[in-house]
Amino acid sequence: MFKKILVPLDGSEIAARVLPMAAGLAKCVNAKVTLLHVCYSGVGAFAGEGSPATIRAEEAQEQKFCETFLAKAGQDLRIQGVDAEWICNDGVPARQIIAFAQNNDYDLIVMGTHGAGEVAWYMGGVADKVATHATVPVLLMRTLEFKPPLMKEIYSQVPGENFPK
Numbered sequence: 001m002f003k004k005i006l007v008p009l010d011g012s013e014i015a016a017r018v019l020p021m022a023a024g025l026a027k028c029v030n031a032k033v034t035l036l037h038v039c040y041s042g043v044g045a046f047a048g049e050g051s052p053a054t055i056r057a058e059e060a061q062e063q064k065f066c067e068t069f070l071a072k073a074g075q076d077l078r079i080q081g082v083d084a085e086w087i088c089n090d091g092v093p094a095r096q097i098i099a100f101a102q103n104n105d106y107d108l109i110v111m112g113t114h115g116a117g118e119v120a121w122y123m124g125g126v127a128d129k130v131a132t133h134a135t136v137p138v139l140l141m142r143t144l145e146f147k148p149p150l151m152k153e154i155y156s157q158v159p160g161e162n163f164p165k
Helices: 019-029 052-079 093-103 118-123 126-133
Strands: 004-008 032-039 083-090 108-113 138-142
Touching (some): 019 052, 032 052, 032 093, 052 083, 093 108
C-alpha cells in the first residue's frame, strides 16, 4: 500500500513525536521513510535589516542544524530496522513539502500538528496547508497532549485531600 513515506520535521521535539508512529507504519508495510526539513531563510520582507554576510551565516547555521537533527533521527529509525534517508531543502515549507512528495512519487505524508487553535484558522499552519493542497494522502497526528480542564469540585478541595498534583 505505502512504499514511500515522507515525514516533514521542523526540528522541534513536538514535531518529532510522529516518528514512532511513522516507524511503526513503515515496518508494517515495509516502506522507506524520508525525513525532510525545509530551511526557510525568509528572503524578502521577512529577512529584516541583516547584512548579506549575516543572512548567509544564518542560512549556514540553519543548514548545519538541519543536517544534525535529521541525521540523528534518521539513524534512530535505522536502528529500529526502518529503511530511512534524510534531506534538507530550502524554500517555503508547505510548498516544498507538497512539491517534494509529488515530484518524488511518495505514497503518504506523515506529519504532526499542534492544533494551534484560533491562530491557525486565521494564519494557516504548515500542516493545514499540506493537508489541503497535497496530491498524496496526508496522515496528521496531533502532537500535543490533551489535558482536560479541571472540574469545579477540584477548586473547592482543600490541598492535600485527594488534590491532583
